[in-house]
Amino acid sequence: MNNYSNRWNNNNNSGGMGERKWQQNSLPLPNRKPYQQQQMNTQGGKQGMTPEEQEKKIQHRRTIDYFTPMGKMMIRKNVYNRRKTRQPLGHIRPEMSYLTYLLPPFKEQPAIYDVETKFVHVSTNKARHAIHAIKWTPDAKRVLVSSYSGEFTLWNGMTFNFESIMQAHDSAIFALQYSHDGDWLISGDQEGTIKYWQPNFNNVNILPKSHDNAIQGLAFSPNSSKFVSCSDDQMLKIWNFSTAQQERVLKGHHWDVKCCDWHPSLGIVVSGSKDNLVKLWDPRDATCITTMHDFKHTVTKAQFQQIGNQRLMAASSRDHSTRVFDLRTMKPLLSIRSFNDTDMTAMSWHPVHSSILSIGGYDGSLSTYDLGKAIDPQIVTDDSSISTDAQPNTISPLNFKEFHVKSITEPLSRIPYAHDKAIYTIEYHPLGHLLCTAGADKSLRFWCRGRPNDPLAFKDTAYTGESWAEKQQHFMQRGYKQEFEEGEEMQEEQEAQTAAPSEPAFPGFSIPGLSS
Template sequence: MSGLSRRNHEAESELEKKLQQRRTVDYFTPIGKYMITKNVYNRRRRRALPIGSIRPAASYVTDLPPSLISSPSIVDLSSKFVHISTNKSKHAIHAVKWTPDARRVLVSSYSGEFTLWNGLTFNFESIMQAHDVPIFSLEYSHSGKWLISGDMSGCIKFWQPNFNNVNILSKAHENTVGELAFSPNDSKFLSCSDDQTLKVWDFSTATEECTLKGHHWDVKGCDWHSSLGLVVSGSKDNLVKLWDPRDGTCITTLHDFKHTVSKTVFQKGGNERLLAACSRDHSTRIFDLRMLRAVSVIKSDKETDLTSLAWHPIHSTMLSIGGYDGSLSHYDVSKTADIEAFSRSAPKPELNGDKVPGSASKSGGSNVSDYLLNTYVNRGAPIVSEAWHSIPYAHDRAIYTMEYHPLGHMLCTAGADKSMRFWCRARPGDDAGFNDAAHLGAAAANVAKIDDAKEDNGAESKGNHGNSTEGNALPGFSIPGFS
């Protein structure tokens, strides 16, 4: 290798080193320990004021504070790619769950295996053969003492947190168990299957209490409300049904979708009165349980099927949606228009044709746009097509499942591309945070990295040779106007 080619090779290697971005996750920062120690009380004296402690070092400051309800929700947006984790034997992933201690991620694969990944360093920890057939559902109890899983053959297994198998319901369903959900007090759990039924089980005795029948095709998703005696299900027959789990009666049926309902999830925080459901008709609808109708419709900007969704555990109005094309989008439900907010001021349309929608009424009412007026007249839900933040290339294929960390600072997604990916909050002022393959695509990301490297290299050379002349002129001998 000649001297020139060696220098070029070294320059390219230096460029590659500069292109590497530091992956950071604000997980268990020292500020948490400081917040605890500053409120320590003197145990020797009763009714004493807290002793407290001063900040021991400058490192006890974090750029990103913990996720709080009082903080703006835009701060806690999981928009930056952190890490990708894959097994040696790659299989599609249909369910992921954070363990009760929130330190690890449990993954169930199409091969019937349980895989544990560390939630801080993202390294592999353990693997075991849990089922003989593909696993499609996982659910931890609210107390964190039990785990249940369902597979393609209709079998449901009971596990302890150390993955000791204690019970098996070999014929719980006649077909694939699509999803599982525990009741608020963990005494019962719900299962849905492709055999067109849902079943309510007594957890302590492992016996079936009632069967919910009413769907005419595969039941793809279900959920149990965290504080109400209410169960929801979504099916391949385009229907969303609300059930009473005590006697198994159907309360109401929602006919808003035009294709398979992929996922149905109750709101986890706030007033817990919203229901989100996504479908393969390219839409996600937000239903108000008090009115039993849709209050917002989220349309996919890429006209793609929607396969998964998840509510943020801290900010009750933040919703994340995964698509069949591998895209990941975040929405703020509170930013959507509300029909009741403008119903009083909305002008009524004139029957004689003198007035057109959007013009001022004779009574002097305020003007509203055609969009809002038509929404009010048709009693339909406002349509939202622009995401708060969109990651178009989050996965190479469909996203089947996603799960937020209980603290709300990290999101885990997995799907048909046989990989699991972690997303965290971006650092403030990080210009290169979104110049990656997830946001730009692989080809565009490589071009962006090369351009940034050239700019950095050019800035360095300009700084090192600020007084040098261009071309072949010798330093110090250039004549102004002739060089």
């Protein structure tokens, strides 16, 4: 009796579950439930686990809370600065508790800290279709995904839960674009139809047959009063957003126009086509400013620099290269070659660091490059190269230097198995701490910055390729099985023909040496 009371008191004092633990552990082994016995075996076997198995047990919470770092930042800014006698907190240390001090990206901190290298979550619809366009909603809390089936899907951007789905178009949606003020959304589908949407996804206008073929790209003007659309009918069109009327048609490409973009502060439109050309247009008079003949295959993406001095434009192609152009000289500054000679199908500039460029490949790889290491930082970040004298169009001698086209092959970071198939679209969170990618493998994947002292930072399947290898092995085995079954069927047919030689092997032909 005393032994019983001592055991009950010890367990009861250790926590609220003491009595329940005593009851479970006091049962004889044959009377315990199977999961209890399995749990005890698992707990007892932890001592014999290898370090690799113990590392696999470590799993982080699949959520991104960017409000906690913002709160820490405000406390440091408003409270700690008032008390000058307080000791500063210092930098981030390699320990998991310092995760709350991993602030959103800022221009002052090195760009290498703000590279999204850690896989967070994969989101897939029940109806699996390829994804060609994704956008963060104006509140930056959700991700809008358009699929080949013509559906809109909303995913939560912090907990990555499914929220809503609706049938938006009758055909595949290839283009999405929010206005700069976030009050409107436009979408284009494979049949050439453009639709207007409110933020609550209320359809307010439809422009049927805006193009004769699939719409591949949409972009708003700096004040969101106009937008440009490009299509596989070899044309670009300028539209008045308020009246929904076509204003101008930009003709000059000789094949499908695959991408377009409107400069965030200037009256310039860029387009890339299947005819290997990149063209810059003046949307006011529908004239082509210049044509760039630097690519040898289809231009898949072309996008202006969103921040910094906004004087750079990047274009990727299926000739295994991405080139960065200087808009002031209309010449290429930098050539980025793919790591393993694969087509480059997606591209996006970082929203905070003007020198960071992320590129997705046809093989599912995701690479991030720092252009500041190869180009003069003044060209990338500030406007010091533009003179401020009485003649605003005068350009300082810095722009007349002979810029030699440099080549980059080593990225700042590379995720070789980010997707199982081609990446079609890349979108950064407006704060720059999250990255979304989607493509032909019918899934949306989230990436974040690495956690301090994370032992599994570069050991997941996105780097090791274990899942990719398993799928390849599965497909190979499936293919061998199919070939084996086909071989058996052919052998059975041959045996049947040999057993009945009176019938010819082929209709209308007889086999020599055999009697009819």
